[in-house]
Amino acid sequence: MRNSKYNKKKIFNDPVYGFISLPFDLIFDIIEHPFFQRLRRIKQLGLTHLVYPGALHTRFHHAMGAMHLTMKALDVIKSKGQKVTKTERKATLIAILLHDIGHGPFSHALEYSIVGNVTHEDISSFFMQRLNEEFDGKLTLAIKIFENKYKKPFLHQLVSSQLDMDRLDYLRRDSFFTGVSEGVISSERIISMLNVEESNLVIEAKGIYSIEKFIIARRLMYWQVYLHKTVLSAERLVVKILARAKELALDSEELFCTDALRYFLYQNHDRNSFENNKDTLVRFSELDDFDITASIKMWQNHSDPILSSLCKSLVNRNLYKIDIRKKAFSKAEVDMHLNKLVSATGISGKEASYFIFTDSIKNNAYNPKKDKINLLFKNGEIKDIAEAADQLNINALTEEVVKHFICYPKQIMVDNLKNK
Numbered sequence: 001m002r003n004s005k006y007n008k009k010k011i012f013n014d015p016v017y018g019f020i021s022l023p024f025d026l027i028f029d030i031i032e033h034p035f036f037q038r039l040r041r042i043k044q045l046g047l048t049h050l051v052y053p054g055a056l057h058t059r060f061h062h063a064m065g066a067m068h069l070t071m072k073a074l075d076v077i078k079s080k081g082q083k084v085t086k087t088e089r090k091a092t093l094i095a096i097l098l099h100d101i102g103h104g105p106f107s108h109a110l111e112y113s114i115v116g117n118v119t120h121e122d123i124s125s126f127f128m129q130r131l132n133e134e135f136d137g138k139l140t141l142a143i144k145i146f147e148n149k150y151k152k153p154f155l156h157q158l159v160s161s162q163l164d165m166d167r168l169d170y171l172r173r174d175s176f177f178t179g180v181s182e183g184v185i186s187s188e189r190i191i192s193m194l195n196v197e198e199s200n201l202v203i204e205a206k207g208i209y210s211i212e213k214f215i216i217a218r219r220l221m222y223w224q225v226y227l228h229k230t231v232l233s234a235e236r237l238v239v240k241i242l243a244r245a246k247e248l249a250l251d252s253e254e255l256f257c258t259d260a261l262r263y264f265l266y267q268n269h270d271r272n273s274f275e276n277n278k279d280t281l282v283r284f285s286e287l288d289d290f291d292i293t294a295s296i297k298m299w300q301n302h303s304d305p306i307l308s309s310l311c312k313s314l315v316n317r318n319l320y321k322i323d324i325r326k327k328a329f330s331k332a333e334v335d336m337h338l339n340k341l342v343s344a345t346g347i348s349g350k351e352a353s354y355f356i357f358t359d360s361i362k363n364n365a366y367n368p369k370k371d372k373i374n375l376l377f378k379n380g381e382i383k384d385i386a387e388a389a390d391q392l393n394i395n396a397l398t399e400e401v402v403k404h405f406i407c408y409p410k411q412i413m414v415d416n417l418k419n420k
Contacts, residue, residue, distance in 0.1 A: 012064055016173050020068045024090050026138055027067075027097065033134075034285065035101060035127055039063060041288035045174060046106045047234040048225060050317055052178035055225075063097055065169040070096045070158055073165060073191050077154070082196045088155060091141035095159045099146065099166055101127045105289040106238050113242035114264045115284075118271040126274050126281050157201040162366060163190070163211070163373045171217055174225060182220040186210050195376055202376040203385075211373060211385050215397055219365035227361050229405070233319040236407055240354045241296060241310045248304055256298040260286035306351050309416040313409075320355070320407035328404045329358045337408045345417040355409045364400040 008028035012020040022028050030036055039060040048055040070093055078084050084092075102123030104110040111119060128146065132139035141150070148156040158165055168187045175183030193207030203211055225231070249255055249265040257265060263283040273280045299311040313319060337356045342349060366373070366386065373385040386398050 014061070014065060014068065016065060016169075016176050017068055020064055023071065023093070026090065026135070027093060029135070030094065030097065030131065033131065035131065036060075036063075036098075038285055038288055039101065039103075041290060042103060042105055042107075043289055044170070045178075045225070046109070046231075047238065048178065048228070048231050050234050050319075051228055051230045052180065052225070055174070055178045057173065057177045059100055059103055062170055062173055063100055065173055066099065066165045067093050067097045069165040069168050069187060069191065072188075073158055073194055076191055076194050077196055080195055082154075084155075087141065088145075088152070091139075091145050092155045092158060094139060094142035095146040095155075096165055098128055098131070098142070099124060099159055104284065104287055105292045106235070109235060109238040109242060110287075113239050114246050114261075114269075116268065116270045118269075118274055122271060123274065123281075123284065127285075130278075130281060151199075153199055154196045154201040157371075161201065161371050163201065163203070163214070167218070168214075171214070171221060174221065175217075178225055180221065180224055182224060183217050185214050185217050190214060197374075197376055197382060200374070202374045202382060205375045205377045205388070208375060208385070208388060211375075212389055212394055215366045215373075215385070215394060219363060219397055222363045222365070227363060229322050229324055230319065232361065232405065233322045233407060234314070236357075236359070237310060237314050237319055238292070238296075240357075241299070241307065241314065242292075244304070244307045244310060244354055245295070245299065248307065253304070255295070255302070257295045258286075258291045260284075261291045261295060305417055306347070306354050309413055310354060312416055313413050318410055318412045320413075321410055322405055322407050324361075324403050324405040326403055328360070329406045334358055334406065337406070341409065341414065344414055347417060355413060356407065358404060358406045360402055360404045362400055362402050365397040366394070367400070368398055 008022065008025040010022050010028060014020050022031070040058055042059045043049070044057050044059050044062050045055045074084055074089055074092065100120070102120040102125070104120065104123070107120055125147070128139060128143050132143060144150040145155045146159060148160070150156065160166065168185065168190060171183050171185050172187050175181065189210045190203070190207060193204045193210065195202050195204055245255055246265055255265065260283050264287070269280055296311045296314055299307050300315055302308050302311075334356060338349060338352045341347070341352045341355060368384055368386055374382050375385060375388050376382055386395050389395070
């Protein structure tokens with residue numbers, strides 16, 4: 001731990017907001033911790049840079065930005081007469097700072113392949129508990145706010161809700177780094193309209209158009225960035241690579257990998273492992289993008305044709321072809337592709353499933369069944385945004401859109417398999 005006399009009132013120069021200051025020494029100490037520094041080595045948008053080359057910002061950037069917006073929001077709420085103590089302020093800032101600390105490299109790919117039955121939200125909680133032990137209980141209130149167990153729910157809603165500072169930051173930040181202008185939102189305007197009514201976060205009614213734009217921007221960013229068909233193809237390719245590597249590892253096949261990655265490839269780990277074995281969380285904290293990327297580069301030359309072909313495809317950006325539509329793909333359509341690949345390469349049907357598969361994606365820009373974005377009118381009336389909005393399409397955006405996709409190999413993938 002740093003010497004207590006060390007100057008901890010640092011300033012970070014953020015490309016989106018300018019200067020970000022650290023208001024508490026404890027926050028500096030948390031940022032300095034290796035658990036948090038790991039976020040510098042994990043890209044915020046995974047493989048999105050394969051579509052938008054500028055999308056190389058990290059989860060460290062995002063965590064700092066979300067904390068900055070939360071500071072601004074707390075200032076606004078306090079200026080409108082809501083009591084927020086120094087202790088509550090510090091705890092809320094710590095909660096938002098650590099809200100994504102449980103993300104692993106290529107986060108969702110990891111959750112679906114080399115660890116099981118545990119989400120990044122679960123792992124964030126484990127990290128916070130461990131940090132609380134190391135910092136002698138100073139994160140106790142932050143954890144209560146993070147888990148929505150504190151008496152002032154609006155503090156949790158700043159961290160996690162349909163209008164939280166996490167979303168305000170990632171929409172604006174991801175728009176900035178991808179160059180997708182549809183995601184630009186007026187975070188300053190939205191924050192200036194925040195208020196609290198009956199201990200819950202509300203938006204003053206005059207901010208309605210900024211909220212409408214926020215919801216529309218979120219829908220557009222999902223289709224254009226987060227669920228872009230080429231991004232989906234790349235992400236699913238990483239999932240299949242890690243799944244194949246795990247299958248080979250559990251069959252005692254020797255694979256190049258770092259010690260941290262080896263720990264998860266050669267053993268099965270789930271939520272119980274994180275809860276009952278302290279070493280599991282430490283090992284997870286040592287995993288970052290470089291472990292996965294270096295391994296994939298080396299696995300290009302592995303003797304297993306499936307793993308080798310998949311890795312070559314990712315390294316050289318020869319991704320799956322992907323078709324997306326509203327109607328689910330039938331078994332007959334999938335079998336047609338599978339049989340064609342088996343016939344062309346001689347691999348088994350099980351092995352072919354690494355190259356041909358279906359799945360679905362969902363886009364729900366605003367879900368009033370989960371929690372509401374409430375507008376506060378001058379007469380004291382509170383209305384849900386979907387009820388109050390002028391634009392009919394806000395109501396339409398409350399409906400979940402489901403699309404189905406099929407991935408299948410490009411000819412170069414097939415050729416790589418043949419050559420093996």
